[in-house]
Amino acid sequence: MKGLYIHIPFCRQKCKYCDFISFSGKEIMADKYIDALQKEALKYEGEKVDTIFIGGGTPSILSPKQILKITDMCFNVFDVNSDYEFTVEVNPGTINDEKAEAMLKGGINRISVGVQSFNDEELKIIGRIHDSKTAYNTVCHLKNMGFENISIDLMTALPNQTMKSLKNNLETAISLPLSHISAYSLIIEDGTVLKQEYLRGELNIPDEDDDREMYEYTVKYLKEKGFMQYEISNFAKEGKECKHNIKYWTGEKYVGLGVAAHSYDGDCRYYNTSDIDKYISGSKREVIKLTESDKIAEFMITGLRMNIGISKYDFKQRFGCDIESVFGDKLSKFIKLGLISFDGERYSLTDRGINVSNGILCEFV
Ligand code: SF4
Structure with a gap:
Protein backbone atom coordinates (compact mmCIF):
# COMPACT_ATOMS: atom_id res chain seq x y z
CA MET A 1 0.00 0.00 0.00
CA TRP A 249 13.74 4.67 2.98
CA THR A 250 12.68 1.34 1.50
CA GLY A 251 11.71 2.66 -1.93
CA GLU A 252 7.94 2.16 -1.53
CA LYS A 253 5.42 4.12 -3.60
CA TYR A 254 3.82 7.26 -2.24
CA VAL A 255 1.52 10.07 -3.23
CA GLY A 256 2.46 13.66 -2.34
CA LEU A 257 -0.15 16.41 -2.35
CA GLY A 258 0.50 20.13 -2.12
CA VAL A 259 3.03 22.72 -3.09
CA ALA A 260 6.54 21.26 -3.60
CA ALA A 261 5.28 17.76 -2.77
CA HIS A 262 6.49 14.85 -4.82
CA SER A 263 5.13 11.42 -5.59
CA TYR A 264 6.68 8.14 -6.62
CA ASP A 265 4.95 5.34 -8.52
CA GLY A 266 7.85 2.90 -8.79
CA ASP A 267 8.97 4.26 -12.17
CA CYS A 268 8.69 8.03 -12.11
CA ARG A 269 8.95 10.85 -9.63
CA TYR A 270 6.43 13.66 -9.95
CA TYR A 271 7.34 17.10 -8.64
CA ASN A 272 4.73 19.73 -7.84
CA THR A 273 5.53 23.38 -8.31
CA SER A 274 7.08 25.27 -5.36
CA ASP A 275 5.06 28.36 -6.27
CA ILE A 276 1.92 28.47 -4.13
CA ASP A 277 -0.01 30.72 -6.54
CA LYS A 278 0.76 28.39 -9.44
CA TYR A 279 -0.19 25.36 -7.32
CA ILE A 280 -3.54 26.88 -6.40
CA SER A 281 -4.26 27.68 -10.03
CA GLY A 282 -3.54 24.04 -10.94
CA SER A 283 -0.13 24.08 -12.62
CA LYS A 284 1.24 20.86 -14.10
CA ARG A 285 3.79 18.80 -12.23
CA GLU A 286 7.19 17.86 -13.53
CA VAL A 287 7.82 14.18 -14.27
CA ILE A 288 11.19 12.51 -14.11
CA LYS A 289 11.46 8.93 -15.27
CA LEU A 290 13.99 7.05 -13.20
CA THR A 291 16.51 4.85 -14.94
CA GLU A 292 17.33 1.43 -13.51
CA SER A 293 20.61 2.80 -12.15
CA ASP A 294 18.76 5.73 -10.49
CA LYS A 295 16.50 3.22 -8.76
CA ILE A 296 19.40 1.04 -7.66
CA ALA A 297 21.32 4.05 -6.28
CA GLU A 298 18.25 5.27 -4.37
CA PHE A 299 17.59 1.80 -3.00
CA MET A 300 21.17 1.57 -1.71
CA ILE A 301 21.40 5.08 -0.28
CA THR A 302 18.07 5.10 1.52
CA GLY A 303 18.27 1.42 2.54
CA LEU A 304 21.69 1.77 4.11
CA ARG A 305 20.42 4.69 6.22
CA MET A 306 18.33 2.16 8.09
CA ASN A 307 19.96 0.05 10.80
CA ILE A 308 18.33 -3.04 9.37
CA GLY A 309 20.18 -2.35 6.11
CA ILE A 310 19.55 -3.87 2.71
CA SER A 311 18.25 -7.33 1.93
CA LYS A 312 20.13 -9.30 -0.71
CA TYR A 313 16.84 -11.06 -1.49
CA ASP A 314 14.91 -7.76 -1.93
CA PHE A 315 17.60 -6.45 -4.23
CA LYS A 316 17.31 -9.49 -6.48
CA GLN A 317 13.51 -9.36 -6.45
CA ARG A 318 13.51 -5.70 -7.45
CA PHE A 319 16.35 -5.52 -9.91
CA GLY A 320 16.64 -9.08 -11.19
CA CYS A 321 20.34 -9.45 -10.40
CA ASP A 322 22.56 -10.15 -7.42
CA ILE A 323 23.61 -7.14 -5.38
CA GLU A 324 27.18 -8.48 -5.51
CA SER A 325 27.18 -8.39 -9.31
CA VAL A 326 26.64 -4.62 -9.13
CA PHE A 327 28.37 -3.58 -5.91
CA GLY A 328 30.52 -6.59 -4.98
CA ASP A 329 33.82 -4.65 -4.91
CA LYS A 330 32.49 -1.77 -2.87
CA LEU A 331 30.69 -4.03 -0.40
CA SER A 332 33.81 -6.18 0.10
CA LYS A 333 35.93 -3.07 0.60
CA PHE A 334 33.62 -1.63 3.26
CA ILE A 335 33.26 -5.02 4.98
CA LYS A 336 37.08 -5.31 5.18
CA LEU A 337 37.23 -1.79 6.63
CA GLY A 338 34.64 -2.74 9.25
CA LEU A 339 32.18 -0.15 7.98
CA ILE A 340 29.54 -2.52 6.58
CA SER A 341 28.49 -5.88 8.01
CA PHE A 342 26.83 -8.82 6.24
CA ASP A 343 24.86 -11.54 8.03
CA GLY A 344 24.34 -13.76 4.99
CA GLU A 345 21.17 -11.92 3.92
CA ARG A 346 21.45 -8.25 4.89
CA TYR A 347 24.12 -5.61 4.39
CA SER A 348 24.09 -2.82 6.98
CA LEU A 349 26.33 -0.05 8.24
CA THR A 350 28.28 -0.85 11.40
CA ASP A 351 28.46 1.75 14.21
CA ARG A 352 31.74 2.96 12.70
CA GLY A 353 30.10 2.99 9.27
CA ILE A 354 27.25 5.16 10.52
CA ASN A 355 29.82 7.70 11.71
CA VAL A 356 31.14 8.11 8.17
CA SER A 357 27.88 7.31 6.40
CA ASN A 358 27.97 10.25 3.99
CA GLY A 359 31.24 9.09 2.49
CA ILE A 360 30.03 5.50 2.16
CA LEU A 361 26.61 6.31 0.67
CA CYS A 362 28.20 8.55 -2.00
CA GLU A 363 30.04 5.53 -3.37
CA PHE A 364 26.77 3.81 -4.29
CA VAL A 365 25.60 6.63 -6.56
S1 SF4 B 1 9.98 27.87 9.09
FE1 SF4 B 1 10.74 25.87 8.46
S2 SF4 B 1 11.68 24.97 10.26
FE2 SF4 B 1 10.45 26.69 10.97
S3 SF4 B 1 8.50 25.78 11.51
FE3 SF4 B 1 8.32 26.43 9.39
S4 SF4 B 1 8.91 24.65 8.15
FE4 SF4 B 1 9.58 24.26 10.25
Whole structure:
Protein backbone atom coordinates (compact mmCIF):
# COMPACT_ATOMS: atom_id res chain seq x y z
CA MET A 1 0.00 0.00 0.00
CA LYS A 2 1.11 3.55 -0.67
CA GLY A 3 1.94 6.34 1.73
CA LEU A 4 0.18 9.69 1.45
CA TYR A 5 1.99 12.95 2.21
CA ILE A 6 0.21 16.31 2.41
CA HIS A 7 2.28 19.48 2.56
CA ILE A 8 1.01 22.50 4.49
CA PRO A 9 3.35 25.35 3.56
CA PHE A 10 2.34 27.97 6.14
CA CYS A 11 4.44 29.04 9.13
CA ARG A 12 4.02 31.77 11.73
CA GLN A 13 7.55 32.96 11.06
CA LYS A 14 10.46 31.60 9.04
CA CYS A 15 13.06 29.89 11.23
CA LYS A 16 16.59 31.09 10.53
CA TYR A 17 17.88 27.71 9.34
CA CYS A 18 14.88 26.73 7.24
CA ASP A 19 15.10 26.08 3.52
CA PHE A 20 11.85 24.09 3.31
CA ILE A 21 9.04 25.36 1.13
CA SER A 22 7.11 27.32 3.74
CA PHE A 23 5.81 30.86 3.86
CA SER A 24 5.05 33.21 6.73
CA GLY A 25 2.09 35.57 6.49
CA LYS A 26 0.27 33.57 3.80
CA GLU A 27 -2.16 31.64 6.04
CA ILE A 28 -4.88 33.82 4.58
CA MET A 29 -4.59 31.58 1.50
CA ALA A 30 -5.24 28.38 3.49
CA ASP A 31 -8.87 27.86 2.38
CA LYS A 32 -7.99 28.22 -1.29
CA TYR A 33 -4.97 26.00 -0.76
CA ILE A 34 -7.10 23.26 0.81
CA ASP A 35 -9.49 23.45 -2.16
CA ALA A 36 -6.50 22.89 -4.43
CA LEU A 37 -5.39 19.94 -2.29
CA GLN A 38 -8.85 18.42 -2.67
CA LYS A 39 -8.70 18.83 -6.43
CA GLU A 40 -5.32 17.18 -6.58
CA ALA A 41 -6.41 14.35 -4.24
CA LEU A 42 -9.31 13.44 -6.54
CA LYS A 43 -6.78 12.33 -9.18
CA TYR A 44 -5.99 9.46 -6.80
CA GLU A 45 -9.56 8.54 -5.86
CA GLY A 46 -9.76 5.02 -4.41
CA GLU A 47 -5.97 4.64 -4.03
CA LYS A 48 -5.12 2.31 -1.15
CA VAL A 49 -2.95 3.92 1.53
CA ASP A 50 -1.92 2.80 4.98
CA THR A 51 0.18 5.75 6.12
CA ILE A 52 -0.70 9.44 5.97
CA PHE A 53 1.63 12.25 6.99
CA ILE A 54 0.59 15.91 7.11
CA GLY A 55 3.84 17.85 7.21
CA GLY A 56 5.04 21.32 6.61
CA GLY A 57 5.49 24.08 7.16
CA THR A 58 3.28 24.11 10.21
CA PRO A 59 0.08 22.09 9.80
CA SER A 60 -0.99 23.10 13.33
CA ILE A 61 -1.32 26.69 12.12
CA LEU A 62 -4.59 25.65 10.43
CA SER A 63 -7.96 26.16 12.12
CA PRO A 64 -9.90 23.15 13.54
CA LYS A 65 -12.29 23.42 10.59
CA GLN A 66 -9.47 23.38 8.07
CA ILE A 67 -7.82 20.43 9.83
CA LEU A 68 -11.08 18.45 9.65
CA LYS A 69 -11.54 19.33 6.00
CA ILE A 70 -8.16 17.75 5.24
CA THR A 71 -8.65 14.66 7.42
CA ASP A 72 -12.13 14.10 5.91
CA MET A 73 -10.62 14.42 2.45
CA CYS A 74 -8.10 11.68 3.28
CA PHE A 75 -10.77 9.20 4.34
CA ASN A 76 -13.32 10.17 1.67
CA VAL A 77 -10.99 10.13 -1.32
CA PHE A 78 -8.48 7.44 -0.43
CA ASP A 79 -9.07 3.82 0.57
CA VAL A 80 -7.39 4.00 3.99
CA ASN A 81 -6.40 0.67 5.51
CA SER A 82 -8.01 -0.04 8.89
CA ASP A 83 -4.59 -0.40 10.55
CA TYR A 84 -3.37 3.02 9.40
CA GLU A 85 -0.75 5.37 10.80
CA PHE A 86 -1.80 9.03 10.49
CA THR A 87 0.77 11.61 11.58
CA VAL A 88 0.54 15.37 11.77
CA GLU A 89 3.37 17.78 12.51
CA VAL A 90 2.66 20.23 15.30
CA ASN A 91 4.76 23.21 16.31
CA PRO A 92 4.67 24.42 19.93
CA GLY A 93 2.97 27.79 20.13
CA THR A 94 0.51 27.04 17.33
CA ILE A 95 -1.71 24.37 18.89
CA ASN A 96 -4.71 24.66 21.21
CA ASP A 97 -7.36 22.28 22.56
CA GLU A 98 -9.81 22.86 19.70
CA LYS A 99 -7.17 22.01 17.11
CA ALA A 100 -6.01 18.93 19.02
CA GLU A 101 -9.63 17.77 19.34
CA ALA A 102 -10.12 18.24 15.59
CA MET A 103 -7.00 16.13 14.97
CA LEU A 104 -8.29 13.34 17.21
CA LYS A 105 -11.75 13.53 15.69
CA GLY A 106 -10.22 13.48 12.22
CA GLY A 107 -8.49 10.16 12.90
CA ILE A 108 -4.95 11.40 13.48
CA ASN A 109 -3.17 8.88 15.71
CA ARG A 110 0.43 10.09 15.71
CA ILE A 111 1.83 13.54 16.50
CA SER A 112 5.27 14.83 15.62
CA VAL A 113 6.20 17.91 17.64
CA GLY A 114 8.89 20.26 16.30
CA VAL A 115 10.70 20.87 19.60
CA GLN A 116 14.30 21.15 18.28
CA SER A 117 15.71 22.08 21.70
CA PHE A 118 14.69 22.55 25.32
CA ASN A 119 17.22 25.37 25.71
CA ASP A 120 15.76 28.87 25.29
CA GLU A 121 18.99 30.40 24.04
CA GLU A 122 19.39 27.73 21.36
CA LEU A 123 15.77 28.14 20.28
CA LYS A 124 16.22 31.89 20.00
CA ILE A 125 19.38 31.65 17.94
CA ILE A 126 17.72 29.43 15.33
CA GLY A 127 14.62 31.64 15.23
CA ARG A 128 11.97 29.29 16.61
CA ILE A 129 8.81 30.99 17.86
CA HIS A 130 8.50 28.90 21.03
CA ASP A 131 10.43 28.52 24.27
CA SER A 132 11.36 25.32 26.06
CA LYS A 133 8.51 25.50 28.56
CA THR A 134 5.95 25.77 25.76
CA ALA A 135 7.51 22.79 24.00
CA TYR A 136 7.47 20.70 27.17
CA ASN A 137 3.90 21.63 28.05
CA THR A 138 2.71 21.00 24.48
CA VAL A 139 3.87 17.39 24.59
CA CYS A 140 2.36 16.79 28.07
CA HIS A 141 -0.89 18.39 27.04
CA LEU A 142 -1.21 16.42 23.82
CA LYS A 143 -0.68 13.23 25.80
CA ASN A 144 -3.35 14.26 28.30
CA MET A 145 -5.73 14.98 25.46
CA GLY A 146 -5.44 11.41 24.23
CA PHE A 147 -2.54 11.12 21.81
CA GLU A 148 -0.70 7.89 22.58
CA ASN A 149 1.95 8.00 19.88
CA ILE A 150 4.04 11.17 20.16
CA SER A 151 7.35 11.92 18.48
CA ILE A 152 9.56 14.98 18.80
CA ASP A 153 12.23 16.46 16.56
CA LEU A 154 15.46 17.56 18.18
CA MET A 155 18.46 19.27 16.60
CA THR A 156 22.09 18.81 17.51
CA ALA A 157 25.20 20.85 16.69
CA LEU A 158 23.23 24.05 17.19
CA PRO A 159 25.07 27.37 17.58
CA ASN A 160 26.47 27.69 21.14
CA GLN A 161 25.32 24.15 21.95
CA THR A 162 27.52 22.32 24.42
CA MET A 163 27.57 18.70 25.50
CA LYS A 164 25.97 19.88 28.73
CA SER A 165 23.01 21.49 26.97
CA LEU A 166 22.66 18.51 24.62
CA LYS A 167 22.55 16.17 27.62
CA ASN A 168 19.93 18.36 29.23
CA ASN A 169 17.86 18.32 26.01
CA LEU A 170 17.98 14.53 25.89
CA GLU A 171 17.19 14.12 29.60
CA THR A 172 14.21 16.42 29.22
CA ALA A 173 13.07 14.53 26.14
CA ILE A 174 13.08 11.14 27.79
CA SER A 175 11.17 12.51 30.80
CA LEU A 176 8.26 13.11 28.41
CA PRO A 177 5.68 10.52 27.28
CA LEU A 178 7.32 9.90 23.90
CA SER A 179 7.47 6.87 21.65
CA HIS A 180 9.81 8.31 19.01
CA ILE A 181 12.59 10.88 18.69
CA SER A 182 14.19 12.27 15.53
CA ALA A 183 17.55 13.95 16.09
CA TYR A 184 19.17 15.74 13.18
CA SER A 185 22.41 17.72 13.14
CA LEU A 186 21.93 21.31 12.06
CA ILE A 187 22.93 21.90 8.45
CA ILE A 188 23.53 25.49 7.49
CA GLU A 189 21.81 25.69 4.13
CA ASP A 190 22.48 28.26 1.43
CA GLY A 191 19.97 31.08 1.24
CA THR A 192 19.03 30.99 4.92
CA VAL A 193 19.42 33.74 7.51
CA LEU A 194 21.68 31.43 9.51
CA LYS A 195 24.01 31.11 6.52
CA GLN A 196 24.38 34.88 6.34
CA GLU A 197 25.10 35.07 10.06
CA TYR A 198 27.59 32.23 9.70
CA LEU A 199 29.37 33.95 6.82
CA ARG A 200 29.58 37.15 8.89
CA GLY A 201 31.31 35.09 11.60
CA GLU A 202 28.51 35.68 14.09
CA LEU A 203 27.86 32.04 15.00
CA ASN A 204 29.69 29.70 17.29
CA ILE A 205 28.98 26.38 15.60
CA PRO A 206 30.23 23.11 17.12
CA ASP A 207 33.03 21.75 14.92
CA GLU A 208 32.91 18.38 13.16
CA ASP A 209 34.45 16.53 16.12
CA ASP A 210 31.95 18.05 18.55
CA ASP A 211 29.13 17.27 16.14
CA ARG A 212 30.29 13.64 15.99
CA GLU A 213 30.61 13.44 19.78
CA MET A 214 27.09 14.81 20.18
CA TYR A 215 25.74 12.31 17.68
CA GLU A 216 27.47 9.35 19.34
CA TYR A 217 26.28 10.45 22.77
CA THR A 218 22.71 10.81 21.45
CA VAL A 219 22.69 7.30 19.97
CA LYS A 220 24.14 5.74 23.13
CA TYR A 221 21.96 7.66 25.56
CA LEU A 222 18.71 7.04 23.71
CA LYS A 223 19.53 3.34 23.40
CA GLU A 224 20.05 3.13 27.17
CA LYS A 225 16.66 4.72 27.62
CA GLY A 226 14.86 2.29 25.34
CA PHE A 227 14.80 4.33 22.12
CA MET A 228 16.42 2.07 19.55
CA GLN A 229 18.07 3.65 16.56
CA TYR A 230 16.40 2.35 13.40
CA GLU A 231 17.66 4.99 10.98
CA ILE A 232 20.69 7.30 11.09
CA SER A 233 18.66 10.10 12.74
CA ASN A 234 15.61 8.26 14.10
CA PHE A 235 14.98 6.44 17.37
CA ALA A 236 11.88 4.61 18.55
CA LYS A 237 10.47 2.50 21.32
CA GLU A 238 9.74 -1.02 20.14
CA GLY A 239 7.16 -1.10 17.36
CA LYS A 240 6.89 2.70 17.20
CA GLU A 241 9.08 3.35 14.16
CA CYS A 242 7.53 5.83 11.73
CA LYS A 243 5.90 3.59 9.13
CA HIS A 244 5.44 6.47 6.73
CA ASN A 245 9.09 7.49 6.64
CA ILE A 246 10.15 3.85 6.34
CA LYS A 247 8.29 3.81 3.02
CA TYR A 248 10.67 6.50 1.72
CA TRP A 249 13.74 4.67 2.98
CA THR A 250 12.68 1.34 1.50
CA GLY A 251 11.71 2.66 -1.93
CA GLU A 252 7.94 2.16 -1.53
CA LYS A 253 5.42 4.12 -3.60
CA TYR A 254 3.82 7.26 -2.24
CA VAL A 255 1.52 10.07 -3.23
CA GLY A 256 2.46 13.66 -2.34
CA LEU A 257 -0.15 16.41 -2.35
CA GLY A 258 0.50 20.13 -2.12
CA VAL A 259 3.03 22.72 -3.09
CA ALA A 260 6.54 21.26 -3.60
CA ALA A 261 5.28 17.76 -2.77
CA HIS A 262 6.49 14.85 -4.82
CA SER A 263 5.13 11.42 -5.59
CA TYR A 264 6.68 8.14 -6.62
CA ASP A 265 4.95 5.34 -8.52
CA GLY A 266 7.85 2.90 -8.79
CA ASP A 267 8.97 4.26 -12.17
CA CYS A 268 8.69 8.03 -12.11
CA ARG A 269 8.95 10.85 -9.63
CA TYR A 270 6.43 13.66 -9.95
CA TYR A 271 7.34 17.10 -8.64
CA ASN A 272 4.73 19.73 -7.84
CA THR A 273 5.53 23.38 -8.31
CA SER A 274 7.08 25.27 -5.36
CA ASP A 275 5.06 28.36 -6.27
CA ILE A 276 1.92 28.47 -4.13
CA ASP A 277 -0.01 30.72 -6.54
CA LYS A 278 0.76 28.39 -9.44
CA TYR A 279 -0.19 25.36 -7.32
CA ILE A 280 -3.54 26.88 -6.40
CA SER A 281 -4.26 27.68 -10.03
CA GLY A 282 -3.54 24.04 -10.94
CA SER A 283 -0.13 24.08 -12.62
CA LYS A 284 1.24 20.86 -14.10
CA ARG A 285 3.79 18.80 -12.23
CA GLU A 286 7.19 17.86 -13.53
CA VAL A 287 7.82 14.18 -14.27
CA ILE A 288 11.19 12.51 -14.11
CA LYS A 289 11.46 8.93 -15.27
CA LEU A 290 13.99 7.05 -13.20
CA THR A 291 16.51 4.85 -14.94
CA GLU A 292 17.33 1.43 -13.51
CA SER A 293 20.61 2.80 -12.15
CA ASP A 294 18.76 5.73 -10.49
CA LYS A 295 16.50 3.22 -8.76
CA ILE A 296 19.40 1.04 -7.66
CA ALA A 297 21.32 4.05 -6.28
CA GLU A 298 18.25 5.27 -4.37
CA PHE A 299 17.59 1.80 -3.00
CA MET A 300 21.17 1.57 -1.71
CA ILE A 301 21.40 5.08 -0.28
CA THR A 302 18.07 5.10 1.52
CA GLY A 303 18.27 1.42 2.54
CA LEU A 304 21.69 1.77 4.11
CA ARG A 305 20.42 4.69 6.22
CA MET A 306 18.33 2.16 8.09
CA ASN A 307 19.96 0.05 10.80
CA ILE A 308 18.33 -3.04 9.37
CA GLY A 309 20.18 -2.35 6.11
CA ILE A 310 19.55 -3.87 2.71
CA SER A 311 18.25 -7.33 1.93
CA LYS A 312 20.13 -9.30 -0.71
CA TYR A 313 16.84 -11.06 -1.49
CA ASP A 314 14.91 -7.76 -1.93
CA PHE A 315 17.60 -6.45 -4.23
CA LYS A 316 17.31 -9.49 -6.48
CA GLN A 317 13.51 -9.36 -6.45
CA ARG A 318 13.51 -5.70 -7.45
CA PHE A 319 16.35 -5.52 -9.91
CA GLY A 320 16.64 -9.08 -11.19
CA CYS A 321 20.34 -9.45 -10.40
CA ASP A 322 22.56 -10.15 -7.42
CA ILE A 323 23.61 -7.14 -5.38
CA GLU A 324 27.18 -8.48 -5.51
CA SER A 325 27.18 -8.39 -9.31
CA VAL A 326 26.64 -4.62 -9.13
CA PHE A 327 28.37 -3.58 -5.91
CA GLY A 328 30.52 -6.59 -4.98
CA ASP A 329 33.82 -4.65 -4.91
CA LYS A 330 32.49 -1.77 -2.87
CA LEU A 331 30.69 -4.03 -0.40
CA SER A 332 33.81 -6.18 0.10
CA LYS A 333 35.93 -3.07 0.60
CA PHE A 334 33.62 -1.63 3.26
CA ILE A 335 33.26 -5.02 4.98
CA LYS A 336 37.08 -5.31 5.18
CA LEU A 337 37.23 -1.79 6.63
CA GLY A 338 34.64 -2.74 9.25
CA LEU A 339 32.18 -0.15 7.98
CA ILE A 340 29.54 -2.52 6.58
CA SER A 341 28.49 -5.88 8.01
CA PHE A 342 26.83 -8.82 6.24
CA ASP A 343 24.86 -11.54 8.03
CA GLY A 344 24.34 -13.76 4.99
CA GLU A 345 21.17 -11.92 3.92
CA ARG A 346 21.45 -8.25 4.89
CA TYR A 347 24.12 -5.61 4.39
CA SER A 348 24.09 -2.82 6.98
CA LEU A 349 26.33 -0.05 8.24
CA THR A 350 28.28 -0.85 11.40
CA ASP A 351 28.46 1.75 14.21
CA ARG A 352 31.74 2.96 12.70
CA GLY A 353 30.10 2.99 9.27
CA ILE A 354 27.25 5.16 10.52
CA ASN A 355 29.82 7.70 11.71
CA VAL A 356 31.14 8.11 8.17
CA SER A 357 27.88 7.31 6.40
CA ASN A 358 27.97 10.25 3.99
CA GLY A 359 31.24 9.09 2.49
CA ILE A 360 30.03 5.50 2.16
CA LEU A 361 26.61 6.31 0.67
CA CYS A 362 28.20 8.55 -2.00
CA GLU A 363 30.04 5.53 -3.37
CA PHE A 364 26.77 3.81 -4.29
CA VAL A 365 25.60 6.63 -6.56
S1 SF4 B 1 8.50 25.78 11.51
FE1 SF4 B 1 9.58 24.26 10.25
S2 SF4 B 1 8.91 24.65 8.15
FE2 SF4 B 1 8.32 26.43 9.39
S3 SF4 B 1 9.98 27.87 9.09
FE3 SF4 B 1 10.45 26.69 10.97
S4 SF4 B 1 11.68 24.97 10.26
FE4 SF4 B 1 10.74 25.87 8.46
